[in-house]
Amino acid sequence: MKSSYNHLVITILLLIQLAFTSCEKLIAVDMPDNQIDKNQVFENLQTANAALAGLYSGLFDNSPISGGSGGTGAILGVYTDDMDYYAASNADYQIFLNQQIETNTTINTLWLNCYQHIYKANIIIEGIVNSRSLKESDKNSIKGEALLVRSVVYFYLQQLFGDIPYTTTTNYQFNQTISRTPATELLSKLQQDLTEAIALLSDNYRSAERIIPNRKVAELMLAKVYLLQHKWIEAELLLKTIVQSPMYQFQNDITQVFKKSGKHIIWQLKPLANGAATKEVQQYYHNNAAPTGYALSENLVNAFSDDDLRKKNWMLIATFNQQTWHLPWKYQVRLDNTSEYSIVFRLEEVYLLLAEAYAQQNLPDKITEALTYVNAIKDRAGIPILNGQYSKEDLLSEIIVESRKEFFSEMGHRFLDLKRLNRLPILVTAKPNWKDYHIIWPLPQKELLLNSNLLPQNYGY
Template sequence: MKKTKFIIVMIVILITASCEKLIEVDIPDNQIDREAVFKDVQTANSALAALYADVMKNSPIAGANLETNLSAYTDELDNYTTAASDTRDIFLNQQIDTNSIVYSLWANSYKHIYTANSILEGIEGSTAIKATDKKYLRGEALLIRTIMLFYLNQLYGDIPYPESTNYNINNTINKTASTEVLTKMESDLFEVSLLLQNDYRNAERIYPNRMVARLLLAKVYMAKQEWDKAESALKEITQSPLYQMTNDINKVFQKTEKHILWQLKPHNNQSLPQASIYYFVNAAPSTYALTATLINSFSVGDLRKQHWIAAVNFNGNTYYRAEKYKNRDFNNTMEYSIVFRLEEAYLLLAETLVQQNKFNEALPYLNATRQRAQIPTLAMPISKDLLMDEILLENKREFFTEMGHRFLDLKRTGKLNTLPNTKPSWKDYHKLWPIPQKEILLNANLKPQNTGY
């Protein structure tokens, strides 16, 4: 136990030291003994566990982090703060390259990429870890790296794609074109699909399996408009006996349900930030509340509106808060932070099928969440454009304030420029964020800055 704790401390030192600079993150050999960290599977697992813990704490997929800002950036959340702040600038679509949120998302993501690369190198160089253990260790570390790169690509476009911890390379690394980033992610995820098993190595699904890689690979295929490949990857998930839609709307965000592909476990049964950041009662909101546009997208009988949204009446006004995660008493035994769930695979599959004019086949996947919400299902005849609009709308109702879904869905479907209807400051170049000024000053090869900034 003492040895394991020491290794975890060393990994934390590695993580902390790596966040000072985008890619100036190589750790001198005298700060961490890689041979000690990867001398056996126990210590290697400790290194991987430290990466998961930091991902849960502060990363694009950490609860109420990127998802809060992207929900406000699009049309899901109104920001009620009055003082000027970087958070409010995101809401107003007025972010610039010195915005702290723009910087922290970039820096934290590359911190996790660096740590994943360090683990990958340590596993590769280890002679003591069995080949069977190396497979899942490499697969999970490579998957974490690819997830971070996916969100960076979606937000910043052309980005560096570091594949080592070599200081001399990373200090002056160039950006990789967005199309090539997608191709490299495809290759990495194909490898992950070969390394990981379908079966989970933990019953709580707190470590990703092969199906998580297939879902992310489908998203990459869809970004490349390779609909048939996306369909194939998604059908592996929807046809797997591992997963089953949860019929009880009140159990969708409980950790034990079989629709969950992957979730992050909070430390010491802490309540999730998603349960508290949107919470207000007997008062007007001081930070966030759901937009009228979102609320009006639900029909009166939609169970999601009844159970995932709470109305707050104050001074003759009605505000609405997100209420998906409900445990706020810091004795949380039932809610983990869900990263991916089966409903996403269903709606993505419906989209890929519609793009291939397979309307009849797409409808059951679109109707699955509607049936659970007890709203009318759709039937043929229906046009392609209307079906695509309905899929986008169903994503909005199903995934509001989750994982930056709304931004990603609008971007993938080419609908970001519909946001000026509710976001008067929106401009076409807002589909990308600026590269942080700090990073360009440290590495001139990150120029040119994204258009508009």
């Protein structure tokens, strides 16, 4: 049964791929005789869920939330001051030097992958809306998940590129000539989409392993959008619903944070093959050799005190020719992996975002409440907690420091946090090539050539 379902997932994924044979040209193609018509996919719950499974497998493999080389954990780690890069003269090395240009292949690939996921989500949403056979509850669940996934991808695109095209259609003629949506308007659209997703989804997970997002994931994403919109109270209310939910429990054992069974996990992605290692292990592990890719920066390593349990448990020391490097080592199972999935969201992020929402309101009782959540993470790490009086700005600085130490190598947290709090310029002390316009990346040159309505290029590029 499992084998036949996996075959079905592949069939549906190929179907969607055929509907979207080129991110660059959005060519319409005829359906081969041996394939299911895409309208039929969403008249049956099994095939509809297979389409969703294909969307999730793509997220694990090559999306902003992937733990691999195309994910933002690695790319934004070297773009900021969390990681160094040791493979010179390629696209990632340009990003490491903050010398990215509009022909950078890493940037182009990330853009294309994101819009491919968006297109797949739009196929699912259109199919569900037009379905005449599925139960209303099933339609709500599938549409809510697709809306949520699309919003996650749009969120990263907007943070990386600023004004971007926002499309909800699979009409290739429209998509070929679409213009960019201003960032503030796009955030409003994401607010609407996530609000709809929240209404459609349930708190109950469809998978006990939490590999399929639920309503709380949508609430967390909406809270992130609210923080970007400076809607502190709205963000606080949403984040508190997650913290107060009986489904989640803070993980007090530092060695268990990246085990798939934790009650602190809000959403995670399962490796595509049974027993396979996470993308993070494949990406970062090497032993008894000089790094040929990513390693943690000295700047980051020195930010930890020696008694910080995260430094002791989440970093691997590699030595070669009397030189030493620190590698991300949050995921540690290389073979026969049955205990680790790639975590997308965990409760610790909710704690720090809630602390931020409290701090931004700049009220004494809110500041006190914020300290509680920051201190829970510091206490688990075995380092001194915060005591005394803190101003809003001082507390936000503490939150930034704690978030960096908690989420290094995870989905670009350092970049997103600094950008949201208007503190990206501090990177210039560790990144000599950093410029103010690096707050966003250039749009890929190929896209500008294909669609002149995307012009002008972002400032500085």
